[in-house]
Amino acid sequence: MKTLEELRAIRDRMQGQVGLRSEDDTHTRVVVGMATCGIASGARPVLTTLSDLVQQKHLTDKITVTQTGCIGLCQYEPIVEVMEPGKPKVTYIKMNAEKAAEILERHLIGGHPVEKYTLASANL
Amino acid sequence: MYRSHVLVCGGTGCTSSGSQRLLEVLKEELQKQGLDKEVSVVQTGCHGLCAMGPIMVVYPDASFYCLVKEEYIPEIVSEHLLKGRPVEKYLYKEAEGKGEDIKALADTDFFRKQKRIALRNCGVINPEVIDEYIGTGGYQALGKVLTEMTPDEVIQVVLDSGLRGRGGAGFPTGLKWKLAKANAADQKYVCCNADEGDPGAFMDRSVLEGDPHAVLEAMAIAGYAIGASQGFIYVRAEYPIAVQRLKIAIAQAREYDLLGKNIFGSGFDFDIDLRLGAGAFVCGEETALMVSIEGNRGEPRVRPPFPALKGLFGKPTILNNVETYANIAQIIVNGAEWFASMGTEKSKGTKVFALGGKINNTGLVEIPMGTTLREIIEEIGGGIPNGKKFKAAQTGGPSGGCIPAEHFDIEIDYDNLLSIGAMMGSGGLIVLDEDACMVDIAKFFLEFTVEESCGKCTPCRVGTKRMWEILDRITKGQGKLEDLDKLEELANYIKQNSLCGLGQTAPNPVLSTMRYFRDEYEAHITEKRCPSGVCKALLSYTIDPAKCTGCTACSRKCPVGAISGTLKNPHEIDQTKCIKCGVCMETCKFGAISKH
Known part of the structure; x- marks a missing residue:
């Protein structure tokens, strides 16, 4: 390696990954239900998809992706909760990798919750 | 890509409490539970809380596990890393009396008040992977300096920041660089003092172990600023982990052409080599350190000429401490005002x-x-x-x-x-x-300088020894009041007449304890009493016959058979036999034994 550009390329590639280790209250928290019920209904690919995309798009300085246990709605798993500072929590149900990618694009980046996947629209 | 990073401390403290074994067990367990593609294990430098080691931090939630044992690992992996439920019983809790709140790393009292600049990467990145350092902004400062700034501008930024030498004396770093730049020569050197010798000090070791590239980058910046093409890091051989990580870091930096010829195509050449010290305290003194790098016996020489004019191999040289260097890249990136905004009027950062x-x-x-x-x-x-x-x-x-x-x-x-x-x-x-005896503390430090004096000049070689002898007499109850005046006289003589910092400062622990705790010295001398109960020669253990039940427990434990007495009758200690080990006092269940 010789140039500053190449150095910047390494930094950009690594920033998302090392950024996973930053701590900040201002982060948006994305929590995936990973209890037995969640894992059984396919939460792991949802979690890894969200985590990978956040790193690839260099969003680790704004968004933290983590797991949680069972919240008691096992029949609606996999569940993803999005907690943005100062905003009400949004709960998505029956997630899969594709839906998760859509939520990242439209909600986390675009700022508009994807109503059709939320718990509120499931008419419980 | 990994969704979670588990950071295991690989500093000297945690390594000695078993973190290397923990790393292996953790990797095996992740594989066993099929998580090795989702969770990465990262060995880092020191997190700072060495007493609680081995330390393990799980990101992104920053759960802080401490005193981690091998047998905790399967539970942590299956509960926390798979299901996202931190195993609370193994998490760090604040000191007693502060509630049982479990907090993320940054919220603990220990970390909240801290401001980490020199240590910013310690415990965050893997020090053996250069990409992680670059990922946190590493080598950006070197790039900026080489492509956008003149050497004078670099020196001006360091001057404006108010950074002072972190090795102890506090000489302005920018001024040191300016003086070395002003002296023209065909060859100049940049040296790093990593010969950390004070008992109980391990700041530099932790920086080298946790963030070695920060030191390399800063040395290259210093080289550019003063016009040097070669750097030396003088590091203690007793720091094997630091030495190993420095070697790895230098090799990686060379591979990326961040050290070597024509860095960033700027035409600037700079390389760094290691020199291992054999552990002599005096080699932390700047002239002795350079003499030692040259391959000679580590003894200080007369200044002037100062190293900025005639240093290593007779060429203009700057020598800065590890921690000083660890601040440089951050100052270049964030600006002098940023650094100067922290601290007090004359001490910044x-x-x-x-x-x-x-x-x-x-x-x-x-x-x-x-x-x-x-x-x-x-x-x-x-x-x-x-x-x-x-x-x-x-x-x-x-x-x-x-x-x-x-x-x-x-x-x-x-x-x-x-x-x-x-x-x-x-x-x-x-x-x-309150249990510390200040005379004993002063004696401890003086004993260290007596051992470590290089012997070149008499005031230090002989003077410190005489001072130690006086202190030794005082702690044995054989001191006289005149001894205090004699100590002071000798101390001032040694301070004024020694060649280097070692001798000039050696009497400080004695002078300072005499200044604030003169009453303790006097109690040792006039009353033949050690107020804190530390100096053995002035102690005596006695048994209160009224409280003694004659249980014989103490006499059975006494290693020298100094306690006599029969069952159910008060016992007695023979003062001529007693070695003042204190075992009897620990053994007695009735509080009948006291020390004076």
Whole structure:
């Protein structure tokens, strides 16, 4: 390696990954239900998809992706909760990798919750 | 890509409490539970809380596990890393009396008050992977300096930042560079002093172990600023992990052409080599260090000429401490004003301290200059164990002095410490509680300088020895009041007539304890009594016949058979046989034995 550009390329590639280790209250928290019920209904690919995309798009300085246990709605798993500072929590149900990618694009980046996947629209 | 990173501390403290084995077990367990593609295991440098090692931090949620044992791993992996439920019983809890709240790393009292600049990557990145350093902005400062700044501009930024040498004396770093740049020569050198020798100090070791590239980058910047093409890091051979990580770092930097010829195509050449010190304290002195790099016996030489004019191999040289270098890249990137906005009027930025002695959170802390001693000890340090009272803090190791309780609210900076007869030193901070004997402490540090004096000049070689003998007499109850005057006279003579910093500062622990704790010296001499009950020769253990039940427990435990007496009758200690080990007092269930 010789140039500053190449150095910047390494930094950009690594920033998302090392950024996973930053701590900040201002982060948006994305929590995936990973209890037995969640894992059984396919939460792991949802979690890894969200985590990978956040790193690839260099969003680790704004968004933290983590797991949680069972919240008691096992029949609606996999569940993803999005907690943005100062905003009400949004709960998505029956997630899969594709839906998760859509939520990242439209909600986390675009700022508009994807109503059709939320718990509120499931008419419980 | 990984969704979670598990950071395991690989500093010397945690390594000695078994973190290497933990790394292996963790990797095996992740594989067993099929998580090795989702969770990465990262070995880092020191997190600072060495007393709680081995330390393990799980990101992104920053759960902070401490005192981790191998057998905890399967549970942590299956509960936390798979299902996202941190295993609370193994998490760090604040010191007793502060509630059972479990907090993320940054919210603990230990970390909240800290400001980490020199230590910013320690415990965050893997020091053996250069990409991680680059990922946190590493080598950006070197790039900026080589492509956008002139050497004079670099020096001006360092001058404006107000950065002063972190090795102890506090000489302005920018000024040092400016002087070396002004001297023209065909070859100049940049040296790094990593010969950390003060008892109880491990700041530099932790930086080298946790963030070695920060030092390499800063040395290259210094090389550009003064016009040097070669750097040397003089590091103690007793720091095997630091040496190993430096070797890896240098090899990786060379591979990326961040060291070597024509860095960033700017035409600037710079390379760094390691020199291992054999552990002589005097080699931390700048001229002795350079003599040692040249391959000669480590002894100081007369200054002037100062190293900026004639240093290593007779060429203009700058020598800075590890922690000083660790600040440089951040100053270049964030600007002089940013750095100067922290700290006090004449001491800018932060300082790393190694907290040791009678304190709950033994470890490494970095605080803004101007933080009070009370904040460091009571808040960050978690207070003194067992509810004991604070007596003094010893700073600056064998060259420094003590800060007594009356100065507990002093704002820590270079000048404030000097004004009360202590010094910043390289950053060892040893906390003493009410059980410490100040005469004994002074004797301990003097014994160290007696051992470590290189012997070149008489005041230091002979003078410190005579001072030690006087102190030894005092602690044995054979002192005279005139001895105190003699100590002072000798101390001032040694300070004025020694060639190097070792001798000039060697009497400081004695002078400073005499200044604040003269009553303790006098009690040893006139009353033949050690007020803290430390000096064995002045102690005697006695049995209170009224309280003694004659259980014979003490006489059975006494290793020298000094206790006599029959069952159910009061016992007695034969003072001529007693070795004052204190076992009888620990054994007695009735509080019948006391020491005076």
